[in-house]
Amino acid sequence: GKTNLPEVAISGSVDKVEIWHFDSIKREVEPQQDWTRKLFKEKPELLQLTLQNLLFHQQLFKDDMDVFKQRLNQTEGSHILQRIGGCEWDNESGEVKGFIQFGYDGEDFISLDLQTGTWIAPKTQAVVIKHLWDADKEKIKHIQHMLMSVCPKSLQDYIPYWRSFLQRTERPSVSFLQKTPSSPVCCHATGFYPDRADLFWRKDGEEIHEGVEKGQILPNHDGTFQMSSELNVSLIKHEDWRRYDCVFQLSGLTEDIVSMLDKTQIQTNWVPPSEFPVGPVVGGAAGVVLLLVISGVLCCCWRNRNDGLEKEESSKKGSKTSQEEFSLNS
Structure with a gap:
C-alpha cells in the first residue's frame, strides 16, 4: 500500500558501513557518512562517475528483472530481485577477491564463480537463467572487470578518507x-x-x-x-x-567505564496496573507496541538475510571490503 516505494534502490558500503544511497525516485547519490561527503566534495568527478554508473545499473537491473519474470513465466504479481556484489582487497598482499549473487523473492537464486566464469544455480528454477547467462560471455567479462579491477581501485580511493573513520575511538x-x-x-x-x-x-x-x-x-x-x-x-x-x-x-580507552547498579538510574516503560489508562488510550498504546514488535521482526529478518550473504565471503586480517546492495520491486 505504500505509494512512494522506489522501483530500484542501491546502497554502497565499506566494511559493512553504508557510505552512500541511491534510488530511482531521487536519482542522486546521497552520502551517508561525513567522510563520504568530504570525498565527493573534493573529488566531484568521482561523484559524477558514481552517479553515471548507478543510473546504468538501474536500467540494467530493470532489464534483469524482466528476464527473470519472463523465464520464470511470471506475468503478474509483485516480485523482488536483489543483488549483492563487491570485492575484498588485502592492502598487505594485494590479493583481490570478488563476489556477486542474486536473490529472488527472498531466496538465494544464482551466483557467479569468478574463477571459472560460470554461473551457479542452487535452485532448479534458476537453471534456465544460468544457461542464458553462461552464454553471454561479454557480460561475464564485464562483471569480472568491475569486481576485480574497478572495485579495488575504488577502495584505494576511499582509504585516505576512510582511515580516520576507522582509527577513531568513540565512547558509548x-x-x-x-x-x-x-x-x-x-x-x-x-x-x-x-x-x-x-x-x-x-x-x-x-x-x-x-x-x-x-x-x-x-x-x-x-x-x-x-x-x-x-x-x-x-x-x-x-x-x-x-x-x-x-x-x-x-x-x-585507557580507563574502564564503570556504572554502579542503582535503582534510581534504571529506565523503564513499566506502569503499575493501577495507573493504566482506560478507553481509547489503551488501544493506542497497544497499537504502538504492535508497531514496535513488527519493526523489530523486520530488522531481524533483514539482518539475518545480510548475515547469510556475508558469511559466504570470509575476510583476511587487514583486508577492506566494498559492496553494493541492489533491490528492485516490480
Missing part, C-alpha cells in the same frame, strides 16, 4: 534498562567504536557469570556498535544492589 553511552520490577536489569552500551569491546557485571569488584546473560555486539546505522548484558536481580536484596556494577571496556 551506558544505561540501565528494565521491563518490569521483576525482570533482569539490562546494562546497555551504545555508540562505541571500534567493536573490540567487552561488557560484564561485577560484585564487590569481582567479575561474575552466574545470573548473567551477555548479548552479542551489534552494528548501529551510523557505523558505531551496541551491546548489552543482563543481570538477574530477582534474588538480590535491595541493600546489596550497590555491591554490583557494570563495566565496559573498549580498545583504545
